[in-house]
């Protein structure tokens with residue numbers, strides 16, 4: 001059986017996860033096609049003007065690209081809206097989806113940092129963004145917009161997922177004394193749409209990615225493995 005939507009994916013891509021989470025929140029069944037981004041097939045290059053995942057193949061065989069318009073399209077056309085009705089609130093939510101993208105860039109800087117100083121700089125830049133979020137999230141929680149799961153949550157589930165893996169080999173301390181962010185992270189981790197947006201081998205694949213990076217964080221992972229080889233992927 002084929003479904004009206006196919007999400008063109010990569011196993012580790014946080015932007016793909018946003019679309020998968022929003023589809024799941026709306027109980028829309030969909031197919032997934034995984035792309036090897038180091039060896040992109042011709043049909044993918046033709047369908048993706050920027051050469052990136054996600055793409056959403058819609059029922060009429062059109063491909064949508066870029067996660068923000070894909071997510072907005074799903075939100076506008078399927079089931080109840082996840083974005084708020086109020087235009088100011090909606091614009092604010094869109095801004096925090098962009099904030100999540102900036103945090104993803106910061107995570108990229110963290111795992112790419114070649115030396116301890118750049119690693120510490122990346123860590124502090126991330127920490128200050130989460131400090132801001134801790135002041136921004138409502139005390140009642142559990143989500144960005146209290147008890148209403150929104151697209152901002154779909155953007156932050158994949159952000160926190162990186163730290164679930166990093167926490168297995170290093171104590172970054174990024175969330176220390178940030179109780180609202182910590183509670184939000186826990187609430188997203190157990191939300192089925194978020195938990196099921198990746199395959200079961202996500203952690204193994206992310207560790208393999210970190211190993212290949214050959215950066216400062218790779219050294220932290222390898223030294224933790226030499227002390228406790230339980231998570232070793234080699």
Ligand SMILES: N[C@@H](CCC(=O)N[C@@H](CS)C(=O)NCC(=O)O)C(=O)O
Nearest residue numbers: 013014015037052053054066067068
């Ligand atoms: N702005 C894009 C970012 C998507 C993105 O960076 N995708 C990455 C994987 S996570 C990709 O496809 N990279 C392949 C490439 O740049 O060649 C979006 O929101 O969809």
